[in-house]
Amino acid sequence: MPNFSLFDHDYHALVIGSGGAIGSAFLNAFKADPHCKHAQGLSRSEEKGFDLLSLESILLSAQVCQKWAPYHVIIDATGALSIEGVGPEKSLAALEPEQLQKAFQVNAIGPALVLKHFAPLMATGLAFYAKLSARVGSISDNQKGGWYSYRASKAALNMLLQTAAIELQRRNPLLQVLALQPGTVQSKLSQPFIASVKDPLTPERSVSGMLLAMKALPSAQGAQFIDYQGQRIEW
Numbered sequence: 001m002p003n004f005s006l007f008d009h010d011y012h013a014l015v016i017g018s019g020g021a022i023g024s025a026f027l028n029a030f031k032a033d034p035h036c037k038h039a040q041g042l043s044r045s046e047e048k049g050f051d052l053l054s055l056e057s058i059l060l061s062a063q064v065c066q067k068w069a070p071y072h073v074i075i076d077a078t079g080a081l082s083i084e085g086v087g088p089e090k091s092l093a094a095l096e097p098e099q100l101q102k103a104f105q106v107n108a109i110g111p112a113l114v115l116k117h118f119a120p121l122m123a124t125g126l127a128f129y130a131k132l133s134a135r136v137g138s139i140s141d142n143q144k145g146g147w148y149s150y151r152a153s154k155a156a157l158n159m160l161l162q163t164a165a166i167e168l169q170r171r172n173p174l175l176q177v178l179a180l181q182p183g184t185v186q187s188k189l190s191q192p193f194i195a196s197v198k199d200p201l202t203p204e205r206s207v208s209g210m211l212l213a214m215k216a217l218p219s220a221q222g223a224q225f226i227d228y229q230g231q232r233i234e235w
Contacts, residue, residue, distance in 0.1 A: 002208045005035040006128070006215050011072035012038045014065060014121075016050070016114060019043030021187035022132060023077030025203035029211060030073075038068045052078050052110035062117040070123035076114055076131040080106045081150055088147035095148050103149035108156040115164055126174045128214055133157055133179035133225065140234040158225060158235060165223035174219065181227040182206045201228070 013030040017023040018041030030039035042050040042061055051057035065071075081088065083102045089095050111131055122129060136147055137154025158179050165177035183201045201209075206228050213230035225233045 002029055002033075002211050004212070004215065005033050006211055007035055007072060007126070010035055010037045011123075012036070012040070012068055012070065014040045014042070014068075014071045014074045014118070015077060016042045016061075016075065016118070017052075017077035017079070017132075019045045020077055021203040022182055022185060022206060023075070025207040026075045026077060029204075029207055040065060040068055040071075052114070053105060055113060058110075058113050058117055062121065065118070065121060069121040070127075071121055072123045072126070073128040074118055074122065074130070076111055076129075078106070078111060078114070079132055079134075083149075088150045090146050092148070100149045100152070103153040104156060107150070107153035108160060111157055112160045112164075115160070119164070119168055122168075122172070122175060124172050124174075126176075127172065128176045128178060129168075130176075130178040130180050130210075130214065131157065131161060132182055133161075135181045135227065135233055137179075138225070138233050138235060158223070162223040162235070166221075169221065176214070176217065176219065177223040178214065178217075179223060179225040179233075180210050181225070181233055182210060183228045 013036050015023050015027040018027045027039055027041045030036045044050055050061050083099065083106060086099055119129065134154045135141060136151045137158050139155055142151065161177055161179050168175055168177065183206050185201045185203055185206045187203065209228035213226055213228065216230055217224065225235060227233060
């Protein structure tokens with residue numbers, strides 16, 4: 001875990017999707033930081049269970065989290081690569097409308113509604129709203145093709161973040177809206193796809209890198225798309 005704090009002052013943090021490998025590592029990092037006076041997690045495993053696909057659940061969770069607002073950092077670690085046991089399409093012939101719709105619901109529509117209802121809980125001044133994205137969501141970086149639903153839903157997510165950042169920064173110019181590429185991380189999500197990866201990251205290593213990159217990131221207009229090493233990714 002990182003041996004530094006994201007802020008030089010006391011702060012509150014919220015991790016949405018804290019039951020996953022990366023979300024859990026983020027929550028643990030905040031809980032270990034003496035400057036973080038409250039670290040809140042939302043996940044499907046809770047008693048009432050956070051449901052990304054339910055507007056009612058998103059609204060209820062936002063209302064509950066008002067108790068600890070304002071938050072100086074919100075991490076949305078939700079998302080899915082395989083949906084209901086079906087992995088990314090390897091060809092155009094494999095593309096099905098139901099799978100495409102489900103990918104957009106999980107990777108773009110749900111996160112957009114989360115952003116809508118949780119952005120009002122952000123602190124003024126320097127603050128971070130960060131959403132896990134994926135390098136394959138970069139249109140300009142697409143060299144191999146395939147993975148239609150996942151690529152398209154992540155590209156849509158990136159546009160939603162960029163558009164929201166323009167609006168939210170009118171009220172708080174110091175708010176940083178980030179699309180984060182965590183790298184290839186050892187997790188249930190990536191397990192079927194990392195056999196050829198030489199050195200997959202542990203969730204802790206990925207999160208440490210992302211937090212360090214966030215702390216070092218200069219302010220900028222609009223959203224920023226960066227990887228866990230702090231390198232910028234083209235939209």
